[in-house]
Amino acid sequence: MKIAIIDDDISFLEMFNKKINSNIKKIFDQVIIDRYTNIDHFPFQYDIYFLDIDLIDDNGISIAGKIKENDKNALIIFVTSKNNLVFSALKVQPFYFIRKSNLDEEFETALMLLKEHFNQKSYFSFKYNFEYIKILTDDILYLEVDNHLTSLVTKFKAYHLYKPLKEIMNEINSDDFIQINRNNSVNIKHIKQYKKNAILLDNNQTLKIGIAFKSVVAERMIK
CATH class of the missing domain: 3.40.50.2300 (Response regulator)
Structure with a gap:
């Protein structure tokens, strides 16, 4: 904190x-x-x-x-x-x-x-560099997978975990997260701007929306 x-x-x-x-x-x-x-x-x-x-x-x-x-x-x-x-x-x-x-x-x-x-908040806990880490799920901006390494990016720090994206998503177990392409899932609480082909996050980072994910993302964003 x-x-x-x-x-x-x-x-x-x-x-x-x-x-x-x-x-x-x-x-x-x-x-x-x-x-x-x-x-x-x-x-x-x-x-x-x-x-x-x-x-x-x-x-x-x-x-x-x-x-x-x-x-x-x-x-x-x-x-x-x-x-x-x-x-x-x-x-x-x-x-x-x-x-x-x-x-x-x-x-x-x-x-x-x-x-x-x-x-009343939910947390995600994991081991990292021989430490026990507990972070607010609200603090997670997005997840990004590269080969077998999934980066969990928060407002303050990025953690790199040797776990599949899907497994981490299941462990977080929050409806606030949505997959927008093959490599990224984002926390919708941190979406500043939504366009047809991309989203802009609170940290001013832009992530592209994959073609296969456009309809799911669009449906979620208009809820």
């Missing part, structure tokens, strides 16, 4: 980072937390964002809009000392609000809601 904290108050940023580090592993086994005081060179590649609404040089609500443009599944939790901005922030559909004036109580509530949210 990748988490970003964005706040231009450095003392609060450090304190809040420690608070998250001390508690978040109650929910997630593997966590990466990055801190930012601004969005210069910001990668927009996180699962959860703790975002100050009222930044000195940036508008937190506008940043949230950019985050959603890059990843509609991203979870944004606004952290703010300006309670009057809460209503304005609703238009970007945040996951939750934490008021700095009530930090401890509302942070605990946010953790509880995150736990409930991710407990």
Whole structure:
């Protein structure tokens, strides 16, 4: 799980980072937390964002809009000392609000809601380089087979498995995945644009639709 904290108050940023580090592993086994005081060179590649609404040089609500443009599944939790901005922030559909004036109580509530949210999600588990890996199926962009090697490409990393594409599809066991050609299956949650001969993914990668798969893909995309 990748988490970003964005706040231009450095003392609060450090304190809040420690608070998250001390508690978040109650929910997630593997966590990466990055801190930012601004969005210069910001990668927009996180699962959860703790975002100050009222930044000195940036508008937190506008940043949230950019985050959603890059990843509609991203979870944004606004952290703010300006309670009057809460209503304005609703238009970007945040996951939750934490008021700095009530930090401890509302942070605990946010953790509880995150736990409930991710407990409802499905995961795909596998062994990789002598490690046990568990990833959200929602994080998988697509699968690609090349000879006997199937690449499982997520938002953050690619894993290369010596398993047939069909076997991995069966193990994932999700209706969100559809095969679009002999070598690729994609997660429809990450299709940004669909055309007759190709699809564009959230990461701006284009994959061709095979002739034999066009009718099946078309039928699925109009559901």
